[in-house]
Structure formats: structure tokens, C-alpha cells
Amino acid sequence: MAETVVSFVVERLGFLLTNEAKFLYGVCDQVKQVQAEVKWMHDFLKDADTRQIEGERVGNRVWEVREIAYDTEDAVETFIFEVASRRGCGIRIILKRFTCLLNEARLRRKVGLEIQAIQTRISNLTRSLQTYGIKHLNEGEGSSSATERRRLLRRSYSHVVEEDFVGLLNDVGILVAELVTKNTHCPLVSICGMGGLGKTTVAKKVYHHRDVRRHFDGFAWVCVSQQWKAQDILQGILKKLIPEIKNKEIMEMRDDELFKKVYEVQKEKKCLVVLDDIWSKDAWNALKDAFPNEKIGSKLLLTTRIKDVALHVDPNGFLHQLRYLNEEESWELLQKKALRRRDDTDSSVGIEMEKLGRKMAGQCGGLPLAVVVLGGVLATKHTLDEWETVNRNVNLYFRKGKGHDQEYSGVSDILALSYHDLPYQFKSCFLYLEIEEKETRTDVAERCLHELAHRCMIQVQVNESTGRIKSCRLHDLMRDFCLSKAKEENFLKVIDFRHGSEPVESTSSSTTRRIALYLHTNVDTFVLPPQETTQHLRSALFFNPYVDGLFISSFVEIDEFMPKMKSFFEDFKLLRVLDFGKGIKGRFPKAIGKLRHLRYLSLNGSHLTGSESVIGKLKYLETLDLRVPSYFPISMPNRLWKMERLRHLYLPFFTHSRRIRWDGLRNLEILVNLWPDNFEDLLKLTKLRKLKASCIEFNALGTIINYLSDPATCLRHSSFTLKAERFCSEEDLTLLCRLLECHHLYKLSLRGPIGKLPDDTHFSPSLTYIELGGSRLKKDPMVTLGKVPNLRRLELESDSFAGEEMVCSTMSFPQLRSLVLRCLENLEEWRVDEGAMPNLSSLRIQYCEKLKMVPDGLRFVTSLQEFKILQTAKRI
Structure with missing residues (x-):
């Protein structure tokens, strides 16, 4: 992990030297020198980072390397922040300008002394690392007796x-x-x-x-x-x-x-x-x-x-x-291991012990190794009291491997092998997953997740329509290891105010750079860690414990917290990531407008008023997520167009002012929830790769079609929703055909009556997701849609088909993975021929009350993994 940090700092210093040189006048040479020394120290870590297990002393040295790297970055960025905030303070008044110059001189001297002290620490550490036998990269790979064991x-x-x-x-x-x-x-x-x-x-x-x-x-x-x-x-x-x-x-x-x-x-x-x-x-x-x-x-x-x-x-x-064991299999294996060494007369367990055993088996998460280790522990325990003691310490046994069978070194050691084998750039990505399951936002992040998935360290759910990662999760035991490793590396401090006034995690004096706060409705429980341990904070993530998936049972009011949180935002000048999380409600803190280094801000699922006047000041922001609930509409930031570094913009589902100036947003790569008021300016966004847009009138449809059809755009994925009262005129149908032919469009949602579907030749090969609602089609849509070559997901919603019979013929829907039939009130017969939908994995039939029976032909669909039926005819 230290190698990860140092590599990142080397890259970051290079970026600052290139892009912020005007603020580094007078200290550039020192920064370049310390960058070179940090880079040289990185080569030692290729050996040291894999040898921490050999002893606490080596581990402590590696920890110091990580802290030096962080302190180097902090010193340089703090200097840049101070210089940038002071410049311009007296352009019109010579005296104030002279004062600013004096202040800059003092700052240069201060950062110069800090860098000199850091260089001394690096020299001392380098000698220390060599003392412990840790070698430079050019001297060969490290080896040890521990590695051989x-x-x-x-x-x-x-x-x-x-x-x-x-x-x-x-x-x-x-x-x-x-x-x-x-x-x-x-x-x-x-x-x-x-x-x-x-x-x-x-x-x-x-x-x-x-x-x-x-x-x-x-x-x-x-x-x-x-x-x-x-x-x-x-x-x-x-x-x-x-x-x-x-x-x-x-x-x-x-x-x-x-x-x-x-x-x-x-x-x-x-x-x-x-x-x-x-x-x-x-x-x-x-x-x-x-x-x-x-x-x-x-x-x-x-x-x-x-x-x-x-x-x-x-x-x-x-x-x-391989799959994981289910609960019954886990219990069966646990019995074999735990009771194997007992006499025949003592080979059974009582009802209470079985309940406890099943509970512990479930904690193994279906991982055979965990069950075996636990069974080895229980093999020497013969009473209910002893089993209850083990139950209280299950995680400890998994980590340390205190089993009867000494050939097992512990579950955590086995999982750690995968972590230590990761390339350095993926280790931080993995440790971030202990917090929550987050969306991927860039190609780099997606590559990291794919790498972790291919190494079987995370489990991913893939979007059927795009083939891209939709969500990810950790196996329970892998998450336990992740938590343990993050704490060991001081990667993140978790503060949970649901459990009283004191944070759950250890409040050590070491510097905290990432913090996750689980809020509570009781303001008295809100106690922040000491400012001296968090002054270099880079990431702050807020969580509402009353959020379950998309459902928010209760909003947490933060207005009462603001007096305590004022210093939180005023002091953390180096903050880069700020995520308020879902279910947070209150006034948006004005102090956030002073966070010059902020790169990521998310209000997704929250309701924070007064944000529009503050967000516009964050001109270095790269990701802005404003997807607030539709019942809490907000106004757009009035200076959004000046945020030239913005790369990812997630607009609200509904806003008071939809019109946006795009003059300065030429670096946008992702744009979500665009409405027709802004279609005319799309051509200005030349770097856009992902677009999600909606339209409720035909007048603006031609503009979006021209953009989606333009081969010169950088678009990779676009999703479009069209809501209209009717598609009646020849002009309407012509526009619809043109929309279907757009080669950048992968998802299309049509809401409103259609006389008939266009011929299948009009459907672009890039279309992978089609959703129809209220279409009132009289002719079987499966005849046409079954010929769309790359269609992976199809949803026929309420009143989309008015007929009584549908047929999926042989060779139709060759790539379809997911099919949803919902509220087709007239549907009575559905036939599936052999050879249709050969790749279907998920089928849902909901509220099709006249459907007489499930198609017999589904027995030929051997790929089907999920089949759900809700409120259909009684005979089904």
C-alpha cells in the first residue's frame, strides 16, 4: 500500500509542476528535487511493501515512507492554495499588492524549510530500509524465509x-x-x-x-x-x-x-x-x-x-x-469437521448447539476454507458454553487461523495473498470498497473493477444492455479482510454516530486523510475527531443509516450539526472528495465554496438548499452530481458555465431553471439528465462520451437526432427517453425512424401511442436496450423486435401491446438477456419456439392477468437463471 501512495504522489507532484507552475515560483527546484527522491524511494518499496509480514520493524518503516509521501504532497498543495487565495487581493491597490508579495515570500521560505525537513527524513529512512535488508529495485527482488514458508x-x-x-x-x-x-x-x-x-x-x-x-x-x-x-x-x-x-x-x-x-x-x-x-x-x-x-x-x-x-x-x-456453498451445505461441512474426532456416543449436537452451529456456518459466507477453519476450532469444543465463546470470536479465528488443523494459516492470510499480488494502482481501489458499493465514473475506475473481478476479489453485476459493470460487492469475509487492511494501513477512519458519542474506530493520533461519517438523528452524538489528526483530510463521505437501496426511510437533518461542522469545512482546505450521500437534509454549508482543491462533489439523493450560489465558486471541480430527488427540485448553479475543468455532470431529475450555458464546459465527458432546453448547444461539447437525455416534444427531437447521428462525436454510450402524446403524422414517424437509426444510441425508452413499429431495418445495431410504454401496438411487436441483432434487454410496459397473442419464433432475440412483460392487460397466449432467446437469463412477468400459461418453449431456454411471476392468471 505504501508503494501505491508513493506512486500516486510522484505523479501528483509532476502534475503540479506542470499545471500549477505559476504558483510555485521560487520553490520549483526544491519540489523537483524532492519528487526525484520520492520516486527513487519508490523503488525500495517494491521489496519492502511485500515484506511487512516479516516483522513489525519493517512494517513501521514502510508506514513512515507512506507518511512522508503524504506530507510532501500536503506541503506543496498547501503552499499553492495559500498563494492562489492571496493573489489578486490587491491588484488595484499597490500597498495591498506589496503585502501579498511579502506574504508569498514568507510562504516560500516556510515551504522550503518543510521540504528540506522532508528530504532529511527521506535520507534517514533510506538508510534504515537498507539496514533491514530491503533492496533497491536494481539490486534484485527481495526474498526471505517467511516468503519460503x-x-x-x-x-x-x-x-x-x-x-x-x-x-x-x-x-x-x-x-x-x-x-x-x-x-x-x-x-x-x-x-x-x-x-x-x-x-x-x-x-x-x-x-x-x-x-x-x-x-x-x-x-x-x-x-x-x-x-x-x-x-x-x-x-x-x-x-x-x-x-x-x-x-x-x-x-x-x-x-x-x-x-x-x-x-x-x-x-x-x-x-x-x-x-x-x-x-x-x-x-x-x-x-x-x-x-x-x-x-x-x-x-x-x-x-x-x-x-x-x-x-x-x-x-x-x-x-x-466455482460457486459458494449454501447454508445447508455449510452446516453439513461444519459438522463433518467439528464432530469428526468425537466418539460415536458423542457425535450428535443438541438443538441449541445446532442453532448456534448453523449461525456460525452462515457467518462463513459459503467459503469452504472458512468453514474448515471454524470446524477445526470447534472440534476441540464439546459444550454449548464453549461453542458460544467461539461464536463471540469467530472473526478472530478467521483472521489468525487458530484452528485444530495447523495446515491452515487462517482465512485472512489466504485472502491477503490476492491483495499483495495486486498491482499498486488497484490497491487503493480495493480498499475504497469497504465503505460502500460505488458506481464507476471513468474508464480507469472500470478497469480497476474489472481487474479486481477477474482476480475473484469482488463480485460484479453487469448491465445487460451495455455489458459494463453496473454494481459490485464484496464477499463478507473479503470485506472483513478489507476493513482490517484499511485500518492497518490507516487508509480510512470510520466514525459511526449510531453507537453513542464516541467514534467506533480507534482515535489514534496518526493523520487521517479519508473519513466516513455515519450520521444519526440525535445531534448530541456528533463528536468530530481532533482537528490535528484531520487537518490534511482529502475525502469526506457522509452516510444516512436509514437508507436501504433506493428507499429512504428517514432524512437526517444536518442543520443542527452545522455549528460543529463549520470548522470541518473551513479547516480542511485540501479536501478533494465530498459526498453527502443519500438522505441528508438541510442548508448547504457556505464554507464549501472556499475548498479550492475540491474535485468531486455529490448531492445525489440529498436535499441541501442554497447550494447553487456556493457550487459556482468551485471552479476546479471535475465531478458534480446533482441528482437530488424529484420532489426536491433545485436551481442550477448560476456560474456553472465557468467551471472549465468539469468532466462529469449529473443534472437534477427536475430543476426550476433548466437553461444552462455551456460556453466553458468543453471538457465534459459525461452528461446525465439533459433536457431539450439545452439540445441546441450540444455541438459545443466535443469531448462528450456518455449522454443521457429526455424529450417530451417533437420540436426538439431533430436536434438530438442530428447530434447522435454525427460520426465526428466522441460518444460511446447514449440513452434517450421520448415522451409524447402521440406518434401520428408521417413526419413524426420519419423522425422516429431516424432516431432508431442513430449509431451512438444504445438505450431507447418510448412513452406514448405508436400506430406501428418501424421496420426492423431501421433499428441500429448499437441498440441493446428498448423500453416501450403506452404504445398501444395492435400487431405483435416480437416479430420486429426479435430481429434487432444486439438487443439484450427488452421491457414491454403498461399498455404497450394491445393484442392477445405474442410469438417468439425460432432464431429470434439471439442476444437477449433480460425480458420484462408488465401490465399487458389483453395478453392471453404467448408462444416461444425452440431456438428462440438462447441467451435469456432473466424473465419477469408482472400483472399480465389474462395470460393463461407459461410458454412450454421456455424449457428449451437452458440459460434462464431468474424467473419471477407476479399477479397473473390463477392457473399459471
């Missing part, structure tokens, strides 16, 4: 097969069938999943399965892990595939001979080679020349936490992702 701990052996196997037999069957079926489509079979999910356990069951043993002539199992040598791996494979060769002969082979021999034996006979726990593409690149890529009968089975590794080995290979 962890490598041996993670090593797997094919002959050690798990006795207590629960819930994964179906996975074994799928994998065995893929390996032994003749004329199978690929030579690679991969098992993917997060640490502790049972990849190696399943692989061993497959490896020893009787059908697999009958099918193949040769078998080899090798554990790759994070520390590997290609020569050792190939020697191990060869010893297993050709046991008659003497070890000495294999050991004396040159590398090229090893590769050739392993390759040839797999072509001569059917072999199954298992590469267990492979972490990197580099490992495969070093081994791939030893494996044939033709369909010759030999197969490769690999296990990995990282999906991209399996796809890199063979993009067309068979990839199997």
Missing part, C-alpha cells in the same frame, strides 16, 4: 485428497465430462474462484476420478504458485509422465531438452497435466512451449484465482467458476 504452506500435492467433500460434486461431474468426452472442443479446462473456494480440492477429485483415470494414459500434478521456476516445473511433470526415466537423467537435461521431451510425451499418449494455483501470465509464457495446442487427446487442467490468466492461456478454453 508461505510458499511451502500453499504447495499442493495430488495424493492428499480431502475426505470431507460437500456441495461440489456437481462441479466435479461437469469438469470430468469436459475432460473425457471425445471430440471435445478444447485442450484446456480451467477452474477459477477466490481464495479458499475449493479450486484445488475440486481439481484433486477430478484428477483421481475413475473415469479420468480410465481415459488418460499419463498423469502429472504440479503446483505453480507465486514463486516458480520453469525448470523445476517441467522436471516435475516429466517425472510423473515418464516414471521409468531415472531422476538423474532428467536433472541433467538442458532447458531445451526438457521442453521438447514434455511436449513430445503429450503428443505420443493421452496425458492429463494439472497446473495448480497459477497466478500470472508470465508463468504460462515461460511454460507454454512445453504444451501442444492441437487437439491431440492430451489435456491441461489449471486452477487460478485470476480469470485473465485462464483466458490468456486459451481464450476458447473451458472456464468453470
Whole structure:
């Protein structure tokens, strides 16, 4: 994590030197020098950041490196802030201007002394790091006995097969069938999943399965892990595939001979080679020349936490992702582990112990490793009191691995392997996920989430229409690890006012740079941490505990907090991120207008009045989210057009003044909730990549169509909602056809009567999401919509189809993932032919009261995972 911080600071200092040079006059050389020294120190951290586990002393040195990096950035940015705020104070009055110059001189001297002190700290730390044997990047990679111990701990052996196997037999069957079926489509079979999910356990069951043993002539199992040598791996494979060769002969082979021999034996006979726990593409690149890529009968089975590794080995290979255990399976496995060592006379548990056991099994989140560790603890506990003691300390056992079976090093250690293997730029992204599930806002953020998902560290939900990440979550145990790591790294301080006047988290004297505040309706509980620990705050996130998803049960009034929060905003001059969260209500603090460094401001879901006069002063803002509830309309900031650095703008769902000047907003990349009052100025936004717009009249439709049709725009994703009383005239229908043909449009929502749908040739291939409401179509819309080539989500809402029968014919809807039929009052018959909707995963039928039966043809849709029916005919 220290490497993450230092890398970011190096980049940030470079940005400031380039873009804020006018404010750094007199100290530029010092800033450049300290930037170079921080960058040089970063190379030490490539070794040190992975060696904190070896001892507290090394960990403390790494912590100091992180603090130095932060302090360097703070000193430079504070200087810039002070100079910028003082300049211009006396342009018209010479005396005031002279005073400003004197103040700048004092500031330069102050920051110069601060940078000099930082350079001294860097020199002392560098010597200290070398004392502990931490090496510069050019001196080679660090190694240690602790690393070797962890490598041996993670090593797997094919002959050690798990006795207590629960819930994964179906996975074994799928994998065995893929390996032994003749004329199978690929030579690679991969098992993917997060640490502790049972990849190696399943692989061993497959490896020893009787059908697999009958099918193949040769078998080899090798554990790759994070520390590997290609020569050792190939020697191990060869010893297993050709046991008659003497070890000495294999050991004396040159590398090229090893590769050739392993390759040839797999072509001569059917072999199954298992590469267990492979972490990197580099490992495969070093081994791939030893494996044939033709369909010759030999197969490769690999296990990995990282999906991209399996796809890199063979993009067309068979990839199997393991699921989590359900509650019943978790309890079954826990019983096997916890009661295995008891006498037959003492092998049962009472009703109360079973309730407690089931509760603890549920806390394992379906992760087999967690159940096994917990079972090892309970195996030595025989009374209800002892089980209750374990229940109170479940998380402690998971973290420290205090199990009866000493081969398990603890759940947290296993999960930590994934964290330590992350590239530095993804570690901060991961630690941010302990707070809440946040939307992605840039391509960089989305790449980070994809990387974490491919490493099985987070679980993502993908938007069916765009294929992009819609939301993400952490497995319960991964979140516990995330919380623990964030606290260890001093990444974030959580203050929860729901639990009394004192913050829940430790109030240590170390500097806090990110804070999350869970508010409470009782103002007496509002106690901020000491100002000296938060003066360098960069992020402040507010949460209303009475928000559940989209539902807000109670708004938290912050007006009563303002006297205590006044200094909160006045003192935190370096604040970059401010998110008021959903369900916050009150007056918008005027002091926010002085936060020069603020880059991100969100009022999404809140109701803060008086914000329009303050927000306009934040000319360095890059993201502004004004999606307040529609029942709390707000006025737009009167100086919005002057915020030239704005990149992402989320407009209110409803506002008193819709007309906006776009003169200075030429850097906008994302624009959400645009209304027709502003369509004419769209051509000024040349960098716009994402647009979400609405229209309630045909007069403005031509303008938006021209923009969406322009091939010169940078648009990647656009969503459009058209609400009209009728689509009657030929001119209306012509405009509708032109709208459907827009190649930048991916989502279209039409609200209002349509005589008939345009021919399918008018539907753009980019359209992936269509929503119809009140269309009153008399002709079956499935005939036309089924031919839209890339349609992934379709919603037929109230009164969209007035007919009685719909048919989804063979080969229709080839890409459809989600289908919603809601309030189709006349629909009685729905037929689905074999071969229709081959990729459908979600189907919802709601309030179609005359629909007689579910289509028999749905039995052919093997991809269906979610099927919900609400208030339809009684016979369904």
C-alpha cells in the first residue's frame, strides 16, 4: 500500500509542476528535487511493501515512507492554495499588492524549510530500509524465509485428497465430462474462484476420478504458485509422465531438452497435466512451449484465482467458476469437521448447539476454507458454553487461523495473498470498497473493477444492455479482510454516530486523510475527531443509516450539526472528495465554496438548499452530481458555465431553471439528465462520451437526432427517453425512424401511442436496450423486435401491446438477456419456439392477468437463471 501512495504522489507532484507552475515560483527546484527522491524511494518499496509480514520493524518503516509521501504532497498543495487565495487581493491597490508579495515570500521560505525537513527524513529512512535488508529495485527482488514458508504452506500435492467433500460434486461431474468426452472442443479446462473456494480440492477429485483415470494414459500434478521456476516445473511433470526415466537423467537435461521431451510425451499418449494455483501470465509464457495446442487427446487442467490468466492461456478454453456453498451445505461441512474426532456416543449436537452451529456456518459466507477453519476450532469444543465463546470470536479465528488443523494459516492470510499480488494502482481501489458499493465514473475506475473481478476479489453485476459493470460487492469475509487492511494501513477512519458519542474506530493520533461519517438523528452524538489528526483530510463521505437501496426511510437533518461542522469545512482546505450521500437534509454549508482543491462533489439523493450560489465558486471541480430527488427540485448553479475543468455532470431529475450555458464546459465527458432546453448547444461539447437525455416534444427531437447521428462525436454510450402524446403524422414517424437509426444510441425508452413499429431495418445495431410504454401496438411487436441483432434487454410496459397473442419464433432475440412483460392487460397466449432467446437469463412477468400459461418453449431456454411471476392468471 505504501508503494501505491508513493506512486500516486510522484505523479501528483509532476502534475503540479506542470499545471500549477505559476504558483510555485521560487520553490520549483526544491519540489523537483524532492519528487526525484520520492520516486527513487519508490523503488525500495517494491521489496519492502511485500515484506511487512516479516516483522513489525519493517512494517513501521514502510508506514513512515507512506507518511512522508503524504506530507510532501500536503506541503506543496498547501503552499499553492495559500498563494492562489492571496493573489489578486490587491491588484488595484499597490500597498495591498506589496503585502501579498511579502506574504508569498514568507510562504516560500516556510515551504522550503518543510521540504528540506522532508528530504532529511527521506535520507534517514533510506538508510534504515537498507539496514533491514530491503533492496533497491536494481539490486534484485527481495526474498526471505517467511516468503519460503508461505510458499511451502500453499504447495499442493495430488495424493492428499480431502475426505470431507460437500456441495461440489456437481462441479466435479461437469469438469470430468469436459475432460473425457471425445471430440471435445478444447485442450484446456480451467477452474477459477477466490481464495479458499475449493479450486484445488475440486481439481484433486477430478484428477483421481475413475473415469479420468480410465481415459488418460499419463498423469502429472504440479503446483505453480507465486514463486516458480520453469525448470523445476517441467522436471516435475516429466517425472510423473515418464516414471521409468531415472531422476538423474532428467536433472541433467538442458532447458531445451526438457521442453521438447514434455511436449513430445503429450503428443505420443493421452496425458492429463494439472497446473495448480497459477497466478500470472508470465508463468504460462515461460511454460507454454512445453504444451501442444492441437487437439491431440492430451489435456491441461489449471486452477487460478485470476480469470485473465485462464483466458490468456486459451481464450476458447473451458472456464468453470466455482460457486459458494449454501447454508445447508455449510452446516453439513461444519459438522463433518467439528464432530469428526468425537466418539460415536458423542457425535450428535443438541438443538441449541445446532442453532448456534448453523449461525456460525452462515457467518462463513459459503467459503469452504472458512468453514474448515471454524470446524477445526470447534472440534476441540464439546459444550454449548464453549461453542458460544467461539461464536463471540469467530472473526478472530478467521483472521489468525487458530484452528485444530495447523495446515491452515487462517482465512485472512489466504485472502491477503490476492491483495499483495495486486498491482499498486488497484490497491487503493480495493480498499475504497469497504465503505460502500460505488458506481464507476471513468474508464480507469472500470478497469480497476474489472481487474479486481477477474482476480475473484469482488463480485460484479453487469448491465445487460451495455455489458459494463453496473454494481459490485464484496464477499463478507473479503470485506472483513478489507476493513482490517484499511485500518492497518490507516487508509480510512470510520466514525459511526449510531453507537453513542464516541467514534467506533480507534482515535489514534496518526493523520487521517479519508473519513466516513455515519450520521444519526440525535445531534448530541456528533463528536468530530481532533482537528490535528484531520487537518490534511482529502475525502469526506457522509452516510444516512436509514437508507436501504433506493428507499429512504428517514432524512437526517444536518442543520443542527452545522455549528460543529463549520470548522470541518473551513479547516480542511485540501479536501478533494465530498459526498453527502443519500438522505441528508438541510442548508448547504457556505464554507464549501472556499475548498479550492475540491474535485468531486455529490448531492445525489440529498436535499441541501442554497447550494447553487456556493457550487459556482468551485471552479476546479471535475465531478458534480446533482441528482437530488424529484420532489426536491433545485436551481442550477448560476456560474456553472465557468467551471472549465468539469468532466462529469449529473443534472437534477427536475430543476426550476433548466437553461444552462455551456460556453466553458468543453471538457465534459459525461452528461446525465439533459433536457431539450439545452439540445441546441450540444455541438459545443466535443469531448462528450456518455449522454443521457429526455424529450417530451417533437420540436426538439431533430436536434438530438442530428447530434447522435454525427460520426465526428466522441460518444460511446447514449440513452434517450421520448415522451409524447402521440406518434401520428408521417413526419413524426420519419423522425422516429431516424432516431432508431442513430449509431451512438444504445438505450431507447418510448412513452406514448405508436400506430406501428418501424421496420426492423431501421433499428441500429448499437441498440441493446428498448423500453416501450403506452404504445398501444395492435400487431405483435416480437416479430420486429426479435430481429434487432444486439438487443439484450427488452421491457414491454403498461399498455404497450394491445393484442392477445405474442410469438417468439425460432432464431429470434439471439442476444437477449433480460425480458420484462408488465401490465399487458389483453395478453392471453404467448408462444416461444425452440431456438428462440438462447441467451435469456432473466424473465419477469408482472400483472399480465389474462395470460393463461407459461410458454412450454421456455424449457428449451437452458440459460434462464431468474424467473419471477407476479399477479397473473390463477392457473399459471
